[in-house]
Amino acid sequence: xxxxxxxxxxxxxxxxxxxxxxxxxxxxxxxxxxxxxxxxxxxxxxxxxxxxxxxxxxxxxxxxxxxxxxxxxxxxxxxxxxxxxxxxxxxxxxxxxxxxxxxxxxxxxxxxxxxxxxxxxxxxxxxxxxxxxxxxxxxxxxxxxxxxxxxxxxxxxxxxxxxxxxxxxxxxxxxxxxxxxxxxxxxxxxxxxxxxxxxxxxxxxxxxxxxxxxxxxxxxxxxxxxxxxxxxxxxxxxxxxxxxxxxxxxxxxxxxxxxxxxxxxxxxxxxxxxxxxxxxxxxxxxxxxxxxxxxxxxxxxxxxxx
Numbered sequence: 001x002x003x004x005x006x007x008x009x010x011x012x013x014x015x016x017x018x019x020x021x022x023x024x025x026x027x028x029x030x031x032x033x034x035x036x037x038x039x040x041x042x043x044x045x046x047x048x049x050x051x052x053x054x055x056x057x058x059x060x061x062x063x064x065x066x067x068x069x070x071x072x073x074x075x076x077x078x079x080x081x082x083x084x085x086x087x088x089x090x091x092x093x094x095x096x097x098x099x100x101x102x103x104x105x106x107x108x109x110x111x112x113x114x115x116x117x118x119x120x121x122x123x124x125x126x127x128x129x130x131x132x133x134x135x136x137x138x139x140x141x142x143x144x145x146x147x148x149x150x151x152x153x154x155x156x157x158x159x160x161x162x163x164x165x166x167x168x169x170x171x172x173x174x175x176x177x178x179x180x181x182x183x184x185x186x187x188x189x190x191x192x193x194x195x196x197x198x199x200x201x202x203x204x205x206x207x208x209x210x211x212x213x214x215x216x217x218x219x220x221x222x223x224x225x226x227x228x229x230x231x232x233x234x235x236x237x238x239x240x241x242x243x244x245x246x247x248x249x250x251x252x253x254x255x256x257x258x259x260x261x262x263x264x265x266x267x268x269x270x271x272x273x274x275x276x277x278x279x280x281x282x283x284x285x286x287x288x289x290x291x292x293x294x295x296x297x298x299x300x301x302x303x304x305x306x
Contacts, residue, residue, distance in 0.1 A: 028055045045162055047222070117137060145181055152201055174210065183212055199247055241276070244265070255301065
């Protein structure tokens with residue numbers, strides 16, 4: 001945890017582990033999702049569109065090596081970074097035959113500057129063969145499994161059309177931990193039907209699990225999603241900036257101090273965003289979160305029940 005921050009931030013964790021700045025390179029492997037191809041459902045989650053929160057690079061013909069080369073060049077110039085984590089972000093990045101996954105992962109790991117993998121995926125896309133593959137990489141590389149939980153409430157997951165329940169996440173986290181794989185849980189604040197009580201319960205649920213870190217997202221509305229239709233009809237209202245800031249601080253106060261906070265808010269594509277407009281000013285939101293911790297005189301773990 002950086003001395004000037006009230007939570008255990010990702011940059012400090014990486015610098016402590018590797019002794020220098022490490023940057024994530026966002027990759028699009030052209031994979032899909034069982035909630036889109038019919039295995040679990042169709043149409044995806046309520047908040048998702050056909051782009052899957054990714055870059056669309058694969059669809060533009062950019063291979064993994066090409067995306068890696070571009071990312072290394074860009075981040076080296078911007079941050080002076082010399083080490084990188086290959087972040088497979090778009091859709092479900094363990095949802096393919098193991099041979100195909102091996103080919104994709106090793107196309108990134110073949111770059112000597114890469115110190116690890118981060119794989120965005122779902123808890124219902126983790127067969128033993130995939131976990132064993134990742135455990136092999138984890139023997140000498142950092143491997144993060146970024147698993148979408150979003151909420152610890154089955155009723156909310158059903159409203160979101162997630163296609164799995166909370167127990168599925170618990171089981172996946174345990175199976176990953178048994179192979180010494182680090183799980184990063186994704187959660188969303190401001191979900192339909194949820195308030196302070198439900199968000200606090202999600203934090204307490206995560207605090208009891210074998211997870212390495214947490215990514216906290218705002219539920220923002222993007223074009224061509226089911227949520228956009230609800231928002232247009234007045235059936236969903238986004239959190240205000242003040243509500244979100246309060247929710248993030250409440251959430252982190254309930255997490256154990258050892259968890260790494262990988263993200264405090266999301267990064268919507270400006271051209272896709274419907275609402276709320278305030279979330280595009282990320283630096284202001286982060287500043288307000290830090291100020292709220294200071295105002296309260298609290299920090300990560302202040303309300304942890306461990």
